Amino acid sequence: MKQFRKLVTPYCLWLFLLTVVPMLLIVFYAFTEKGTAITTFSFTLENFTKFLDPIFVSVLFRSLKLGLLTTGVCFLVGYPIAYMIAKCKDTTQTILILLITIPTWINLLMRTYSWISILSNNGLLNKLFEAIGMNSVNMLYTDFAVIIGMVYNFLPFMILPIHASLTNMDKSLLEASQDLGASPIQTFFKITFRLSLSGVLTGITLVFLPSISAFVIPKMLGGGQYSLIGNFIEQQFITIGNWHFGSAVSLILAVFVIGLMALIFMAEKRTNNSVEEEEGGWLSNAKRKKVR
Amino acid sequence: MKKLIELENLTKEFNGQVVLKGIHLDIHENEFMTLLGPSGCGKTTTLRIIGGFEEASAGEVLFDGIDISKLPPHKREINTVFQKYALFPHMNVHDNIAFGLKIKKMDKSIIDQKVLKILTLVGLENYGNRHISQLSGGQQQRVAIARALVNEPKVLLLDEPLGALDLKLRKAMQVELKNIQKEVGITFIYVTHDQEEALTMSDTIVVMNDGAIQQIGTPTDIYNEPENRFVAKFIGESNIVEGLFVKDFLVEFDGQQFVCVDKGFDEGQEVDIVLRPEDLDIVEVGQGKIEGVISSILFKGVHYEIMVETSERTYTVHTTDINEIGKKVNLDFWPEDIHVMEKMGTY
Known part of the structure; x- marks a missing residue:
């Protein structure tokens, strides 16, 4: 394989240009401020100290809270779904997994817009409530709408790794547990759940990390007042044009992540x-394969 | 001996395919019983029905006289050693073995005592803190046995537990398993396709094929008096000859009549006759019963496997004597070497 090693070079070059250079630029911007001339920059930590203002810090914490909430709900909803899918016949499993994956093929904006039409005051849900004689509820532009949108968007990333870890599990372990006197419920908590933990952790990673920096869904479903760290960074770059402060906040978020x-x-x-050698989740399996 | 488990007319269908065709079987206390047969013969299904992992389509499983067919596995006084051990990968040796005891909410000190005792029994007393992945195949095997035995079941089910081990270890474990069974004094129901394993360990062998029991008997019975062609072929190697039962103590095959020790078949009945390769002797021409020529010699370690071609067929002979290909010889055997069986379809 040694003679192919040079083929890696263009890949490394692209990686450097497209990933490393922009990152370095962010670091550069974060630690500098604009001088009097366009080409003069001077070193400063002011961008970071500025962020220590309670208003800004609370934005960061609101983002963390939303991320935690999204992840928690995704887990509570996703685990039972993954579990039930894993119990189905192989062909049914393939179909169900496909159904869960299909929405991710459609553009995020489209999906979020459709939630607006479902949740808005004359939306689908409220029409339904009226039809059965209930008062309409104001749902759009509330925390509820944001959570729904976030969970809807990130749920597949929770279900898929958990499902993978559940289906990879050796079924004879469950039989062994019951053979040793454990009821089905005891078996679930002592064996099934415990062995699917690596899938759960993968799911948490895949949901939590993108959801703390999410800004499109909260903006669309939460309204303008819903300020999160993602929106904040977007504002700094696009509306206000303070790339230095925006870069610093990005960097702070990156360190958190x-x-x-x-x-x-x-x-x-x-x-x-x-x-160890036993079936783990998605990522850990992939990692192990690489090591081998 | 008291009957512990009775299988009555046990039938199992998978998607319209009949896997068990009405099994009747009594399993006694303190018995080492082996279900022996080729893969797909229904032996594992039988075991899984006894363990509660599979529900029979029809028939009953009686345990101590009580029907347990509908009882879920965790309520049965039966433990299983699974084919690939099924040890819990997230627990160490001690916790694996203690699993069943913890479920029963036993005192920690009692659990520790029992675990240590059973680990000593299987020769792993210092391995309690080891991780499952740090154990060799043979050690995992012992942990699996210990984990089942520590619950003091009345019956231990073993589903080809030695299949994954190498030959030497397998032989050692066969002896060890037999000793453990004697020591704890409970019923073992053992599933295997390895006839030698079955002959070494069992008190009773149940030979199965095609979802039905072919023969039940002690290892010696099964080997020496196979009831039909299938059993004779499956247990050890054999020359199976079609013949005629002339009258009690006299059979005819290969155009000659031979004195035998069997009786009780109809006069003139068509029968199958088994001649074990190790029972046949190669002697000088004129001194034996059937004439033939040596057509091939294979060295098998302890013995030679020699093919002797006669006018009717080719006989397999196992002998330690040196011979040469092409030599004209006679085959000789004693009356008690002739085993007469009911004739059945050819396999």
């Missing part, structure tokens, strides 16, 4: 250590 990733990675490593 890396820290959380590290936590999740450590947790996954712990479960993987104890599950």
